[in-house]
Amino acid sequence: MKMFSELNDKLSDKRKQILIDESVLGKRRHILRDEIAKQELNQRDLADNLKLRGIQTEIENCEKEISEIAEKTNGFNMDLLKEKSALAAKEKQISKEREQNRGKMHAHKDRLKQCKQDLQDMIDQGIEKTYKEKYYQLTVTKAMSKDIKDYYMALEKCLLEFHKEKMKNINLIVREMWRKIYRGNDIDYIEIKTDGGLTEDADRYKYNYRVVQCKNGVEIDMRGRCSAGQKLLACLIIRLALAETFSTRFGVLALDEPTTNLDQENIKYLCMALNEIVQERMAQKNFMFIIITHDKEFITSLGHIDQVSHYYEVSRNGKGKSEVKKVCFS
Structure with a gap:
């Protein structure tokens, strides 16, 4: 028993020592982890530093190139460079149109050549005589058209004078019959007024007719201002006057x-x-x-x-x- 007790004590001491060593190793492990993290940060900083140095070197090279280009282009108009692309596109379009026009020109030349040949063939067949006959016919037709137009305008003027004369006669009859028939004192007489003249094509006369009533020298339209009886009486008198005149x-x-x-x-x-x-x-x-x-x-x-x-x-x-x-x- 004593022997087992001693062995047990030794094992307990050894266990305690192992626990102590384990605790020391755990602390050491945490310390190493911290060191590794610090080293990773340092490595990252170094990499960023190297990258920054490379970028700075590229910037310096670009600035050097820009300075060299600026020295070479000193006094050069930069607006021309902006217009270069537009002018190049325009030149391309003009070249394309020029080629198309060349093709059309060749086609027209061929067509002209064919027309000249056809014309020569027609001349050989007596087309000149036919042309003279048609030209004479056209000249005579134009002269006849002018004469007819002159006669037509003369006829229109005669009709205009005839219209004025007949309207004067109609109004005289209308005025006389109104005064004979109408017994009211609100209208002295009625009359037909004509408004109008040449139409837009300047070869026809167009008239608008309206009936007016007069009182003490003042004329107003009868439409909408007269009674049904006055309207009927005016219609009868105007129809009788038209029959008497025409x-x-x-x-x-x-x-x-x-x-x-x-x-x-x-x-x-x-x-x-x-x-x-x-x-x-x-x-x-x-x-x-x-x-x-x-x-x-x-x-x-x-x-x-x-x-x-x-x-x-x-x-x-x-x-x-x-x-x-x-x-x-x-």
């Missing part, structure tokens, strides 16, 4: 509901104007007076015209059919 022997006078929107006084004077027209036209064999109306009083007023003896009444019979009956004025 067809002095007109055969038919037809009026459809002429008294619509007219008051009794204007209807009375309308009958008087129609009476004058009928009296003037009764000697004419082909004259026919047609009035279509539902106004019984107007029909009665028409019966006072000497030459009007009867009228025709259209009605519907018991079978729903229309029948015409002749009615005589008593």
